[in-house]
Amino acid sequence: xxxxxxxxxxxxxxxxxxxxxxxxxxxxxxxxxxxxxxxxxxxxxxxxxxxxxxxxxxxxxxxxxxxxxxxxxxxxxxxxxxxxxxxxxxxxxxxxxxxxxxxxxxxxxxxxxxxxxxxxxxxxxxxxxxxxxxxxxxxxxxxxxxxxxxxxxxxxxxxxxxxxxxxxxxxxxxxxxxxxxxxxxxxxxxxxxxxxxxxxxxxxxxxxxxxxxxxxxxxxxxxxxxxxxxxxxxxxxxxxxxxxxxxxxxxxxxxxxxxxxxxxxxxxxxxxxxxxxxxxxxxxxxxxxxxxxxxxxxxxxxxxxxxxxxxxxxxxxxxxxxxxxxxxxxxxxxxxxxxxxxxxxxxxxxxxxxxxxxxxxxxxxxxxxxxxxxxxxxxxxxxxxxxxxxxxx
Numbered sequence: 001x002x003x004x005x006x007x008x009x010x011x012x013x014x015x016x017x018x019x020x021x022x023x024x025x026x027x028x029x030x031x032x033x034x035x036x037x038x039x040x041x042x043x044x045x046x047x048x049x050x051x052x053x054x055x056x057x058x059x060x061x062x063x064x065x066x067x068x069x070x071x072x073x074x075x076x077x078x079x080x081x082x083x084x085x086x087x088x089x090x091x092x093x094x095x096x097x098x099x100x101x102x103x104x105x106x107x108x109x110x111x112x113x114x115x116x117x118x119x120x121x122x123x124x125x126x127x128x129x130x131x132x133x134x135x136x137x138x139x140x141x142x143x144x145x146x147x148x149x150x151x152x153x154x155x156x157x158x159x160x161x162x163x164x165x166x167x168x169x170x171x172x173x174x175x176x177x178x179x180x181x182x183x184x185x186x187x188x189x190x191x192x193x194x195x196x197x198x199x200x201x202x203x204x205x206x207x208x209x210x211x212x213x214x215x216x217x218x219x220x221x222x223x224x225x226x227x228x229x230x231x232x233x234x235x236x237x238x239x240x241x242x243x244x245x246x247x248x249x250x251x252x253x254x255x256x257x258x259x260x261x262x263x264x265x266x267x268x269x270x271x272x273x274x275x276x277x278x279x280x281x282x283x284x285x286x287x288x289x290x291x292x293x294x295x296x297x298x299x300x301x302x303x304x305x306x307x308x309x310x311x312x313x314x315x316x317x318x319x320x321x322x323x324x325x326x327x328x329x330x331x332x333x334x335x336x337x338x339x340x341x342x343x344x345x346x347x348x349x350x351x352x353x354x355x356x357x358x359x360x361x362x363x364x365x366x367x368x369x370x371x372x373x374x375x376x377x378x379x380x381x382x383x384x385x386x387x388x389x390x391x392x393x
Contacts (some may be wrong), residue, residue, distance in 0.1 A: 011297035014048035015305065015377055023047050023203040028249065033355070039384050040355045042345075044181075046329065046375035048245040048298060053290035054245060057282045070099055071277040076254055078288040079239060086292075089228045096257040098268055101275030103211045104130050104254045106238040107175065108138055109272050110255060113264045114205040114236070115140055115173045120165040121172045122204070123362030124153060126332070128181045131209075132363060135175065143172075146364050151183040151323060151332075154195050156378070162202040174199060176208040176334015178226060182362060182371040186216060189224045194233030205261075208237040211253075214244030214295060217303040218326035233260035243328075244295055245287040246375075252280035283319065298375075302329045305374040305381055312382060316389035329375035332359075336368035338392055345370040352391030354384045 024031060030045040061067065076097040083089040100106035111121060117139040123131045125146050135142050145161035148154035158174075163362035165172035176195065177188045187195075199206050208226040216223050227237050253276070257265035287295075306324050309331055313320050321334035335344035345358040348370070359369030373382065 002181055010047050011305075013301040014051075015046070015375065016212045017049050018047055018377075020232045020377075020380065034349075038349065038353045038355050039380060039387065041373045041376065041380070041384055042355045042357045043296050043370070044243060044330065044373060044375075045248060046298070047377060047380070048246055048375070050247075051245055051287060051291040051294035053286045053294075054247070055133035055358045056281050057286035058250075058279055061279050061282050066278070066282070068278055070252070070276050070281045073097070073265060075252065075281050075285045075288075076101060078207040078285045078386050079254055082214075082292070083225065083290040086244055087223055087225060087228075089225050091228065092225075092256065093259075096259070096262050096265060098255045098265055099273050099276045099281060100238070100255050102248075102251050103209055103238040103240050103242065104134055104220070105115060105272075105275065106253050106255045107207060107209055108134055109268055110207045110238070110264075111135070111138060111140060111173055113174070113267055114207070115171045120172045121171050122158070122161045122165055122172065123363070124158070124177065124368040126359060126369065127177050127363055128209070129361035129363075131175055131177070131257065134359070140173075144364050147180075147183065147185075151180075151185055153187065153195065155191075155198065158195070159202075161196050162191070162198055162204050163203065166202050171330035172202070174206045176377065177208050178207055178208050179212045179223060179325075180327055181212060182330050182357070182359075183323070184328045184330060185333065186218075186223060186326040189229055192224055192226055192229045193231060196226075196229055196235065200231055200234070206232065206235040208235060210237050210239050211243050212328045213239060214241070215299065215302070215329055216327040217299050217306065217329075218324075219303075221326035223327065227256060227258045233258040236261050236264065241284040241291075244298075245284075245291055247283055247287065248282070250277060250280035250283045252276040252284045302374055305329075305376070306331065307377060309323050309372070309374065309381055309385070310384040316385050317392070329373060331372040331374055333370050333372060334368065335370060340368075340392070342367040344368065347393050348388050352387035354391075356388050 359366035
């Protein structure tokens with residue numbers, strides 16, 4: 001596999017392309033949840049113009065009236081080609097994929113296949129809040145296996161969670177976040193192989209949310225697909241171009257099965273494939289196939305913003321503890337030294353007019369923390385930190 005996710009790009013940094021006035025014309029959640037005097041650095045939307053190949057694909061579909069139902073394997077073929085070039089993963093089997101509406105709805109469908117009502121689903125907090133919400137709404141039981149102090153998977157804690165989950169029978173699943181949201185941790189091949197070995201030992205089925213896979217920014221870091229590691233044959237995974245190319249509003253994702261899970265994926269109800277948007281499938285396919293130069297420009301910009309945030313925090317908010325992640329465009333900040341209580345995001349919103357994601361919904365280890373979205377201009381990040389510093393003066 002490649003040793004570095006980023007590749008040189010001649011494209012201009014998309015994060016520097018749009019003004020704040022242009023962004024405030026947007027009608028999506030990021031820009032319409034809070035009043036206009038609030039800087040929004042919370043939900044995972046990027047402040048970028050779309051990649052030109054995506055715009056062309058969608059525009060051509062509109063001109064043709066190509067707005068029917070999705071069909072075929074072009075999306076999976078584009079992902080397979082991207083995975084081979086980007087991650088050195090040449091074993092993505094198109095025949096063991098299925099289009100699903102989005103990653104989290106795909107997670108729900110995969111969990112339905114391998115667990116039943118009341119069964120346990122293990123997660124690694126602090127972790128993406130919908131893991132709790134969707135699992136609970138599915139009538140499954142969340143079992144926490146917190147990350148270690150180094151914000152990596154603690155294999156001892158995970159094994160104990162697996163052991164407890166399978167005690168008394170029933171079926172258990174492990175919902176793996178890879179790369180990890182909110183910490184930006186990139187799990188290594190050795191870590192994932194150890195996870196696979198534990199899962200086989202205890203009969204736990206792994207469902208990997210790999211939506212942030214294209215967004216690896218740290219030099220030398222590399223994403224490892226869970227299904228590529230030894231022992232993961234019975235695993236299931238969900239991937240999408242959504243996060244890498246800012247396509248959340250164009251619904252489409254792919255469910256992938258290891259060879260030992262092909263029969264499970266084949267049991268997925270046919271109507272699930274009616275949920276994705278055909279135009280979304282076209283957009284995601286174009287992104288993976290033709291949008292890599294744009295992606296590399298974004299990754300360079302995110303890496304620059306991560307280093308900028310580190311400098312700004314050291315200068316203006318030295319009490320905040322930041323462990324820069326290797327992936328995602330999210331920063332996980334420990335604000336407990338500031339004595340702002342369990343929800344510092346609320347303080348920064350009220351006093352500084354900066355919207356950040358509260359750490360509390362991320363589960364154990366989230367209190368006193370917040371998540372900051374780096375996928376914006378350096379100027380917005382600079383102004384946000386200035387406001388945050390003023391809020392605690």
